[in-house]
Amino acid sequence: MSSQLREVFKYVLRNRKLFTLGVATRFLSILLGMFIPMLIKNAIQSIMLLESSKLTETALWIVLLMFAEGFLFFVSRYIFEMVSQRSVYHMRLDLYRHLHDLSYSFYDRVDTGEILVRVTSDMDTINRFIRFFFMSLSTASFSIGIALYFLLSIDVQLTLITLIILPLIFITVVIYTRLTDPILRRRWETLSGLNTSIEEYISGIKVLKAMGIEDYVAGFVKNSIYRLFSLNIKFAKRSSIMRPTLGLYTQMSQLIVLFLGGLLAINGVRNVGDIVAFLLYFGRLTWPMVMLGFFLSMYQRAKISSTKVFEVMYLEPEIKESKDAMPLKTVRGEIEFRNVTFGYEKGKPIVKSLSFKIAPGEKVAIVGGIASGKSTILKLIPRFYDPWEGEILLDGIDIRRVRLNDLRSKIGIVHQDVILFSGSIRDNISYGKPSAKLPEIRRASEVAGIREFIESLPKKYNTIIGERGITLSAGQRQRISIARTILTDPKILILDDPTSNLDSETEERILKALKKLMENRTVIIVSQRPSMIRMADRILVLKNGRIVEEGTHEELLSKRGEYFRLFQSWRES
Numbered sequence: 305m306s307s308q309l310r311e312v313f314k315y316v317l318r319n320r321k322l323f324t325l326g327v328a329t330r331f332l333s334i335l336l337g338m339f340i341p342m343l344i345k346n347a348i349q350s351i352m353l354l355e356s357s358k359l360t361e362t363a364l365w366i367v368l369l370m371f372a373e374g375f376l377f378f379v380s381r382y383i384f385e386m387v388s389q390r391s392v393y394h395m396r397l398d399l400y401r402h403l404h405d406l407s408y409s410f411y412d413r414v415d416t417g418e419i420l421v422r423v424t425s426d427m428d429t430i431n432r433f434i435r436f437f438f439m440s441l442s443t444a445s446f447s448i449g450i451a452l453y454f455l456l457s458i459d460v461q462l463t464l465i466t467l468i469i470l471p472l473i474f475i476t477v478v479i480y481t482r483l484t485d486p487i488l489r490r491r492w493e494t495l496s497g498l499n500t501s502i503e504e505y506i507s508g509i510k511v512l513k514a515m516g517i518e519d520y521v522a523g524f525v526k527n528s529i530y531r532l533f534s535l536n537i538k539f540a541k542r543s544s545i546m547r548p549t550l551g552l553y554t555q556m557s558q559l560i561v562l563f564l565g566g567l568l569a570i571n572g573v574r575n576v577g578d579i580v581a582f583l584l585y586f587g588r589l590t591w592p593m594v595m596l597g598f599f600l601s602m603y604q605r606a607k608i609s610s611t612k613v614f615e616v617m618y619l620e621p622e623i624k625e626s627k628d629a630m631p632l633k634t635v636r637g638e639i640e641f642r643n644v645t646f647g648y649e650k651g652k653p654i655v656k657s658l659s660f661k662i663a664p665g666e667k668v669a670i671v672g673g674i675a676s677g678k679s680t681i682l683k684l685i686p687r688f689y690d691p692w693e694g695e696i697l698l699d700g701i702d703i704r705r706v707r708l709n710d711l712r713s714k715i716g717i718v719h720q721d722v723i724l725f726s727g728s729i730r731d732n733i734s735y736g737k738p739s740a741k742l743p744e745i746r747r748a749s750e751v752a753g754i755r756e757f758i759e760s761l762p763k764k765y766n767t768i769i770g771e772r773g774i775t776l777s778a779g780q781r782q783r784i785s786i787a788r789t790i791l792t793d794p795k796i797l798i799l800d801d802p803t804s805n806l807d808s809e810t811e812e813r814i815l816k817a818l819k820k821l822m823e824n825r826t827v828i829i830v831s832q833r834p835s836m837i838r839m840a841d842r843i844l845v846l847k848n849g850r851i852v853e854e855g856t857h858e859e860l861l862s863k864r865g866e867y868f869r870l871f872q873s874w875r876e877s
């Protein structure tokens with residue numbers, strides 16, 4: 305068994321008691337059912353001996369047993385379902401927690417669609433496997449065991465002859481799954497590809513329409529739909545062979561049993577009741593055989609899915625809290641970079657031996673050309689990535705020595721692209737501080753300059769934004785994100801080009817809100833807008849991963865160096 309499936313079983317074994325109960329009830333159900341052919345044999349004997357009262361009694365027993373068998377079967381199925389659902393529930397929680405812990409660098413590498421598949425459909429496959437595994441394995445082994453016992457007790461020779469047929473059923477199912485599994489897999493791949501393209505198509509449809517190339521793109525989608533169609537037809541063709549083939553085997557085998565058993569009855573070796581019971585027991589063997597055949601393919605699929613899930617679960621987060629991490633209560637807000645070197649790819653550092661110090665409450669701007677590494681520097685402060693070399697200190701303490709959550713809670717970030725979640729305005733403002741009460745949210749909105757707008761809406765703070773709600777302008781979105789940051793009251797504020805998506809009139813108003821937000825905090829500003837940069841006490845100029853100039857706006861302009869050139873280029877654009 306693969307090590308990943310062993311991990312799956314660890315989750316199943318957490319429900320040991322329930323699981324044992326499931327196996328026990330399944331056993332009892334099958335055992336009770338196995339007495340029915342015996343009773344039918346008795347009934348036939350009663351008919352032949354014309355004993356009507358005995359026949360009635362037997363019939364009642366049969367009905368009783370049938371109900372008991374069915375009921376216990378239901379109970380065991382329910383229990384197996386519970387076991388698999390519970391196991392997958394815990395597995396999903398663990399996977400989700402783990403995904404949360406994984407670092408930025410993990411998400412740089414994988415695409416979100418693939419992670420989604422792991423959380424949803426791979427987990428579903430595992431779920432089905434757990435249930436099916438225990439049900440089919442217990443059902444098959446119990447049924448085969450008990451039925452064989454009864455068959456042998458009726459006639460050893462007849463049993464041995466007819467048992468040759470059973471493996472044929474098993475082999476048919478195995479061949480069938482070998483033929484259909486690749487189609488199913490390709491169908492599944494096509495389907496998830498189709499989902500992705502349709503999603504992209506719909507979310508980009510406005511742009512596509514504007515460019516007049518919607519037909520061209522729709523062609524891709526049409527191709528996928530056609531592929532899906534032909535795969536479905538192919539699958540239908542192959543799967544429709546299966547049932548008749550299996551039906552043929554079972555009926556043929558029953559005929560053989562009837563014929564051979566009939567000869568025994570005619571020769572007086574066995575009576576008719578025995579032969580009927582034999583036929584019925586034989587019939588109880590066919591399903592378990594089919595199940596065992598399907599089981600193999602299920603096993604293969606579960607192996608693939610669990611490998612995918614546990615591959616992620618085994619990944620160690622690159623950013624980890626050290627075991628003796630210190631709690632961080634209050635901070636003054638002094639930040640220091642000491643010889644920091646960092647890049648995303650080996651051998652390609654983005655920042656090189658970077659050193660600078662920002663005093664508590666100081667406002668510093670970092671400027672530089674496009675893709676010069678400004679955002680990268682900002683991402684190092686909350687430890688989204690760790691430097692290759694050098695260290696970053698907060699109040700003189702290496703940030704790798706403090707608790708991650710404490711560190712991050714002291715830092716507020718306002719991005720260029722605001723991410724809002726579907727939900728109410730209130731939720732979107734308060735998700736960094738879910739305990740915030742309405743007056744507090746109002747005050748934050750006031751400072752962010754968005755209160756008036758929100759309160760003019762009919763549902764005010766409960767207005768839903770996102771796909772099923774109102775659409776906000778870029779400036780409104782940015783002000784909501786500012787309100788959000790105000791509410792978390794961070795000691796250190798990071799502004800990563802928060803006005804670059806806004807027109808100059810909107811920028812004016814955002815600047816006012818930002819100015820209030822900046823009070824009493826250490827602030828690092830990255831921007832291309834002179835109006836933003838001028839809010840800083842000091843400017844660091846970045847070029848080729850190093851700081852090449854430093855000073856106030858006026859000082860740097862009069863130098864007529866790198867900053868002067870940058871300033872010219874901003875003015876032109």
Ligand SMILES: Nc1ncnc2c1ncn2[C@@H]1O[C@H](COP(=O)(O)OP(=O)(O)OP(=O)(O)O)[C@@H](O)[C@H]1O
Nearest residue numbers: 412648649654672673674675676677678679680681
């Ligand atoms: N997650 C990542 N994985 C790999 N490379 C990255 C990643 N993020 C950024 N880079 C690369 O690092 C370099 C610096 O990017 P960064 O975003 O820090 O620049 P920037 O100065 O903020 O640029 P801009 O002015 O466009 O915002 C770029 O060449 C970019 O392609």
Ligand SMILES: [Mg+2]
Nearest residue numbers: 678679680800
């Ligand atoms: Mg950037």
